[in-house]
Amino acid sequence: MSNLDQATQSRVNQWLSTEYDKDTVAKVQQLIDNKEETELLDSFYKELEFGTGGLRGIMGVGSNRINKYTLGKATQGLANYLKNQFPNQQIKVAVSYDSRNNSQSLGHLVADVFSANDIHVFLFENLRPTPMLSFAVRHFNCQSGVMLTASHNPKEYNGYKAYWNDGGQLVAPHDTNVIAEVNAIQSVNEVKFNRVDSNITIVGEEFDEIYIQANKRLSINPAAVEAQKDLKIVFSPIHGTGITVVPKMLEAWGFTNVIVVDEQAKPDGNFPTVVYPNPEEEDAMAMAKKRGQELGADVIMATDPDADRVGVAVRNLKGDYELINGNQIGSLLTYYVLSSKKDKGELKDNDYIVKTIVTSNLISDIGTGFGVKYYDTLTGFKYIGEVITRELGKENYLVGGEESYGFLIGDLVRDKDAVNSCAFIAEMTAYFKSQGKSLYEVLVELYGKYGFYKEKLISLTKKGKAGADEIKQMMIDLRANSPKSLGGVAVKEIRDYENLVATNVISGETSVIDLPKSDVLQFITVDGDVISARPSGTEPKIKFYCSVKESLLDASQYETISSKLEEKVENIMADIVK
Template sequence: MTATTDDLRARAQAWIADDPDTAMRDELSALMTGGDWKEIADRFAGRLEFGTAGLRGVIGAGPNRMNRAVVRAASAGLCAYLEQTTSNAKERGITIGYDGRRMSVELARETVEVATARGFRVHLFESVEPTPVLAYAVKRMNAAAGVMVTASHNPPEYNGYKVYWGNGAQIIPPHDVGIAAAIDAVGALMNVPLLPFEQAKASGLVTILGKDLEDEYHAEIQKLLVAPSTTRDLRIAYTALHGVGDRHVRRALATAGFTQVHSVASQAEPDGAFPTVRFPNPEEQGAMDAVLDLAREIDAEVVLANDPDADRLAVAVRTAPGSYVQLTGNEVGCLLGHYLLEHGPKDPKRTVISSIVSSPMLGAIAQAHGAHWEHVLTGFKWIANRAMELENDGYRFVFGYEEALGYTVGPLVRDKDGVSAALLAAEMTAWCKAHGRSLIDELELMSRRYGLFFSRQVSVTMKGADGAQKIARIMDGARANPPETLGTHAVLAMQDLARGERRVRGGTVEKLALPPSNVIAFELDGGHRVMLRPSGTEPKIKYYFDLREVMGEKEPVHSARARGERMLESLVEAFLAYVGPLGA
């Protein structure tokens, strides 16, 4: 039922009375004075959901936005949950980091004030840090939990609150549900005890983290290299996209011997306004323009880019003088997986993990190397937690990746790490160069050895409450009316991860082992597949397409690739035509 103006006014006034932030109170009052009830309705359409990555949303006043009030409630709920579930939680404390986005410092301090008022020790970074450094610090400090204030690769108007468990990985059930319930029970914010930030620091409860911990992290990531004797004669162009990665990536590369590293100066320092790029996600059109211009200027052999919190990595390679092609997340993931399995230590219990929406090629690579491979739900928390389960069974975790530019090498960081991934990508490129080939050449060799895989993702942004309803209609429609064919391909089975079922054409129903998730996958003849799911961090629905094409023994790669691309394009068109009416 649509809220009335009077109802919205009452709710907004109640929020203003409880909001600790003067600027946010004024913002909401101005909206009321201006009569922008549609905007107010969206801000009060619900409370920002504590979900896949904790909290993430547009900065602004109201329960459906990121602000100090929402973070105060989240921090109080997190502390209450830790008190209920974790022994010595207060003594072990909470490790808190933040990036360079708008309000990151204020939201981190809000968390400190709530936690210390309840008697929790806090390990607080003295300045902005990458998300993987925070994840490393949670384990290093033996903290009960961690909080990273970041919106990762989202647009400038966003911020977020990412929660880590004491094992250094992002939270999974039952902790996410338990924390959300504890947040619901917080009550009026005016009753949440606070210890003002300066008093908190003076109390002895706050430990400041800085150079010593960074030095440890950097010493550890150097141990991930597998070919340290390979020549480092490589020209690299790099950008931090106004994020926090520049000094870390340049330090890591310099320590490993890469001396020809050139960084985009205009994007090197953290700046939450992102003045030179509208959408600081290296997957987005135009985000890599500045670093590609730099690459052409210096004739770089490889291009590296992090997102603003440096947990993701993009890679582009030179194909001819002045010409570069950006690799997909699947291509980088499979290249790194192949490189680590081919050249790293050999043992029968090696394991690699990828998300269900990532290319099946990593599985083929693992099989060829006698390594164990699994796929897990979307989200790096599932990769990290499954890796720890397998380690408990004697496996050695080598590598994990998801197609959205997320990679982790070994057990050092239990989350995606764009800093160590940049280091390994540089070494891999240098190794290929030393052997007379490029990453493009390496991909061709891999395609002949493991099969030619094609992947594509189509993301459709659907903002606001109306967009959320449309996404829900598409997902519900796909469950209720699955297609019998998509283009020229018969649909052989449908996997519905929310119901934990695989429905085979003809009526057979099988149980799935993966945890419940709002994901639907259609299995097609020929071994192809299509998946759809709502994004857990953005107002988007995402569609994933995977095909595997068999090459003729002496067939040129370009011929097989052209054939596969035509098949893929046809499949995408057929699927988009199918989902169109579902969202009407």
């Protein structure tokens, strides 16, 4: 076809060959017959790539789509790499899946390929959250694991998260090495699809209790839970896996008044009550928020389809229910864990916390305030998991998180865990309620103590090959013509994580950034504002983050300072988001 380059046309031709089943060939031919050149280009212009969250893409035919062949190749490549890394061993992997359309069938396909490669598979009998997959990798002493999910993406997406033997998602060098093995597969005929039943062990509902009890032992203030056991909690799984474990977890911790949003309780890959199953979105939280308002809930929580992210709504200072953002949730959890452990005399010299570079510095300020070390990582919880594994036996991980609503308390897993977070958010709410405080009031106290932080995220969606090219060009332009000021405030430092160089704009001095390479730019103003630009590794988006800060000397100034900071954020974003 006229608009297809040679490499793309070659991939199309390959998918028309007898290597692929008749139904797949027919669908590709239909795209050609209907002259759907844009769809053909987007489906075949590249091989589906590993990003910050593994493989993720739109379901359909093509090398750049999620289907049995792309996931078959990914699994065969991973199997080949595992055999190279663990020779003369019985290799074990865990496999789970969420509520998305085709997740179960794709999960079974992945298990089939592993089993055909003489790898023993612990396959979850029914859908379960991503953090339980990470927990299972460690529990069963597996060398790897795979979770079928596209997290909070729209319904047309699915994905493939690959895990290493520590229970964390693949990081260097394993991520690039696995990709090399996948790319080395020249034909889908090399993929072993024929299931070997004797190599598969089914993981049933009994595993829930092992995970739940392990988490319950992390509880810091069980007495506060007992005192507030009738805490009114509204929970929505947004048609995802959270329904399988979150209510049971809250019950096991001692909470007796958990109200599930019935309309969103049933797992459904079409996500019929929301446009976008992301608890960051007002729309996705609307039903839970409405139910909470009707019942006068103490806390409202909702998890995304694979239950690794959690959104929270609480009463604000005016008595209205308000969604608090990921930076605020992470800051509250960090403060709760550190202050509670300090009160109990349990803080240790080797304790530490972790956040990502685009997450609020309020979290690191809280850590510093308690004399607790903090680490900054690249965006993606796999990097937080990498720190936990690296420091194991030397330092003691307490809590970590990222602004995109992913948190983990304790080191039972190596990924963000919304089930674990729901339990701790409920316990935290109970603890502060016993002191006569709401979570929002505690948040205002934190702003008074450490500084009033205001953050905003803007995401621009750019779909397909044209969108990917546009995003790439936007980052090139930002590097070539970096802003001298943002929102009328001079930029004093530019951090380029692709080239690993931090430049002091005023003095011209440079320093090396001690992190892996990543396509991220950060601009630091003379006021200490932090503005970041980052193409998403999981969605066809470019994201712009802004964080500003000012002193809050008295709670009575809250609304005034909030409005002032909001205006500053809007002015900064207007300058950088073009």
